[in-house]
Amino acid sequence: MTVAAVTATRPEPALRAARLSPVWVAAGMAAVAAAALAGLVMGPVALSPVAVLRHVGGLRSSLEPQQAAIVDQIRLPRVVLGLLVGSTLSLCGASYQGVFRNPLADPYLLGAAAGAGLGVTIVIVGAAEGATTPALAPLAAFVGALVAVALAFVLGRAGGARSSTASLILAGVAVASFFTALQTYVQQRNQDTIRQVYSWILGRLSTAGWHEVLLLLPYAVFTWVVLLVHRRILDVLAVGDDEASTLGVHARRSRLIVIVVASLGTAAAVSVSGLIAFVGIIVPHTVRLLAGRSHRVVLPLSLMFGGAFLCLADLLARTLSSPAEIPIGVITAFFGAPFFILVLRSSSRAGRTT
Amino acid sequence: MICCRDVSVHLGDRLVLDRLDVELQRGGWLSIVGPNGAGKSTLLRYMAGLVPGSGELHLDGRRAGTLGRRERAQLIAYVPQVPIIPDGARVLDYVLLGRTPHIRPLGVEGPRDIAAVHDALARLELVELAEREVASLSGGERQRVLIARALAQGSPLILLDEPTTALDVGHQQQVLELIDDLRRTAELTVVTTTHDLTLAGQYAERLVLLHQGRIVVDGRASDVLTEENLARYYDARVRVVDDGGRPVVIPVRAVPT
Numbered sequence: 259m260t261v262a263a264v265t266a267t268r269p270e271p272a273l274r275a276a277r278l279s280p281v282w283v284a285a286g287m288a289a290v291a292a293a294a295l296a297g298l299v300m301g302p303v304a305l306s307p308v309a310v311l312r313h314v315g316g317l318r319s320s321l322e323p324q325q326a327a328i329v330d331q332i333r334l335p336r337v338v339l340g341l342l343v344g345s346t347l348s349l350c351g352a353s354y355q356g357v358f359r360n361p362l363a364d365p366y367l368l369g370a371a372a373g374a375g376l377g378v379t380i381v382i383v384g385a386a387e388g389a390t391t392p393a394l395a396p397l398a399a400f401v402g403a404l405v406a407v408a409l410a411f412v413l414g415r416a417g418g419a420r421s422s423t424a425s426l427i428l429a430g431v432a433v434a435s436f437f438t439a440l441q442t443y444v445q446q447r448n449q450d451t452i453r454q455v456y457s458w459i460l461g462r463l464s465t466a467g468w469h470e471v472l473l474l475l476p477y478a479v480f481t482w483v484v485l486l487v488h489r490r491i492l493d494v495l496a497v498g499d500d501e502a503s504t505l506g507v508h509a510r511r512s513r514l515i516v517i518v519v520a521s522l523g524t525a526a527a528v529s530v531s532g533l534i535a536f537v538g539i540i541v542p543h544t545v546r547l548l549a550g551r552s553h554r555v556v557l558p559l560s561l562m563f564g565g566a567f568l569c570l571a572d573l574l575a576r577t578l579s580s581p582a583e584i585p586i587g588v589i590t591a592f593f594g595a596p597f598f599i600l601v602l603r604s605s606s607r608a609g610r611t612t
Numbered sequence: 613m614i615c616c617r618d619v620s621v622h623l624g625d626r627l628v629l630d631r632l633d634v635e636l637q638r639g640g641w642l643s644i645v646g647p648n649g650a651g652k653s654t655l656l657r658y659m660a661g662l663v664p665g666s667g668e669l670h671l672d673g674r675r676a677g678t679l680g681r682r683e684r685a686q687l688i689a690y691v692p693q694v695p696i697i698p699d700g701a702r703v704l705d706y707v708l709l710g711r712t713p714h715i716r717p718l719g720v721e722g723p724r725d726i727a728a729v730h731d732a733l734a735r736l737e738l739v740e741l742a743e744r745e746v747a748s749l750s751g752g753e754r755q756r757v758l759i760a761r762a763l764a765q766g767s768p769l770i771l772l773d774e775p776t777t778a779l780d781v782g783h784q785q786q787v788l789e790l791i792d793d794l795r796r797t798a799e800l801t802v803v804t805t806t807h808d809l810t811l812a813g814q815y816a817e818r819l820v821l822l823h824q825g826r827i828v829v830d831g832r833a834s835d836v837l838t839e840e841n842l843a844r845y846y847d848a849r850v851r852v853v854d855d856g857g858r859p860v861v862i863p864v865r866a867v868p869t
């Protein structure tokens with residue numbers, strides 16, 4: 259603000275479009291690095307940060323073989339998975355909020371969560387009866403999420419040629435309720451597996467080596483690239499489809515691409531992590547309040563801070579009541595919500611919100 | 613510059629525009645007048661390519677149907693009657709949106725775009741307000757921002773739907789003078805709609821009176837703004853007096869008997 263005031267008094271002020279400032283990029287990267295390092299060194303066995311850094315960097319370190327194995331096989335994959343899932347969910351949330359011009363849109367808006375939940379419940383229940391194996395859970399979640407979103411699309415379109423984003427959201431709500439009802443029914447019929455189902459629904463990042471990471475990685479990277487290159491287009495879409503179209507943007511097509519890709523990313527993330535709530539709403543909103551509302555700022559920062567946030571949440575999830583694990587969804591909500599309120603209050607006091 | 617031939621537009625099952633012919637030369641200013649619901653906004657939206665219709669539309673001598681979206685945007689800038697202002701958008705960023713047709717679809721703006729924005733802001737005396745949020749501006753300032761966005765777009769043809777409706781008489785004059793100035797100095801072709809007939813007559817070279825989707829009168833202000841026309845199409849009781857060749861429309865109250 260003071261910088262603006264100073265430049266405005268010069269005859270030819272340097273005009274700067276809303277774009278990501280290097281300071282925020284540095285802050286985001288620092289957050290990611292700090293969260294990752296904390297995730298690597300903290301836990302039942304505390305490790306020396308320097309040794310861990312040297313080890314991860316491929317240098318000779320003072321870690322004993324057993325400690326090195328903890329880093330390589332347990333903590334590092336889990337940290338990377340946390341970063342991937344958190345970044346993807348929060349980037350997808352930010353994109354949904356932009357494309358639907360609705361600050362309450364979250365990555366599960368179109369029924370992805372309910373569909374994934376149903377898929378996983380069926381697999382877990384089936385596994386208890388010997389019909390399926392739990393290893394199919396990620397696939398079932400992925401398929402379930404995509405089916406739900408596709409169904410929401412078909413139903414939203416059924417509203418006629420004048421179908422709008424509103425009818426899409428309504429269809430998503432209907433599909434979500436329907437799938438949740440089915441899921442609850444299947445779950446209640448099979449009391450013996452209810453714990454397992456719940457543990458998935460509340461989200462968890464337990465990993466077995468790099469398997470989940472490799473599963474998610476291609477989808478995550480694809481999602482990131484497509485959504486990030488649409489950051490300026492999302493700003494244009496904020497003036498509405500008509501005006502965006504008189505500005506030369508193919509509004510409907512761009513919207514569709516963003517929605518489909520964000521749904522794909524969400525489906526891939528929940529397939530390995532379960533339903534982690536709040537990340538997709540809280541992180542983008544915090545970024546918006548602190549750094550600005552242009553998608554050119556919000557998308558990349560949501561990506562970075564979302565990863566860092568989930569990485570830290572996972573650290574709490576596995577250390578707070580160690581050796582037991584708290585579901586990570588509980589952590590994100592428990593710590594995320596108050597933090598968000600704090601940001602909201604302090605930024606409205608600073609007069610930044612309208 | 614812009615030429616509509618035999619244009620009809622259906623919305624729902626209503627015929628909203630009925631076989632219109634409009635032509636406007638480069639550098640001209642056409643003001644579309646007519647009562648509420650006559651189809652003024654629809655005509656602008658048709659010109660901007662936002663509603664489909666039958667008939668022919670030529671822009672700059674080329675058939676509109678053969679133009680790509682971006683090409684068309686480089687020819688026509690459009691400001692709707694009720695524009696959506698994005699939450700929290702600053703003046704600068706909002707005006708920069710006007711450069712969209714000149715920026716690669718997935719790219720970002722270059723120095724030329726920033727220069728064009730700077731130019732538009734300077735012309736509309738908005739440089740001081742560049743960092744303000746659009747939502748926090750007064751109606752007149754906001755209207756200038758909308759025009760700045762259209763100007764930054766660099767299109768030779770500008771369509772403005774009721775640009776002066778929210779403004780007091782001083783700001784109405786200011787905005788219209790500005791448009792007229794831009795028309796002369798930047799060689800823009802301008803189409804506006806308005807309900808202020810007197811001002812329309814003072815600024816636009818040509819008026820088109822729309823009524824129930826048809827062009828009922830088309831010509832100079834003195835031909836269009838007659839007591840007879842206004843009584844007939846607006847159902848209004850007015851007196852029209854001549855002020856140095858320009859008609860002035862004065863509403864007349866029915867004398868209670």
Ligand SMILES: Nc1ncnc2c1ncn2[C@@H]1O[C@H](COP(=O)(O)OP(=O)(O)OP(=O)(O)O)[C@@H](O)[C@H]1O
Nearest residue numbers: 623624626628646647648649650651652653654655
């Ligand atoms: N999507 C639509 N479907 C059906 N009818 C419509 C639609 N949009 C507009 N109309 C009708 O078309 C007619 C012309 O509308 P338009 O907005 O062009 O009027 P206008 O001359 O701009 O009026 P105003 O002076 O009030 O702005 C109106 O009767 C309106 O109700």
Ligand SMILES: [Mg+2]
Nearest residue numbers: 652653654693
């Ligand atoms: Mg109108």
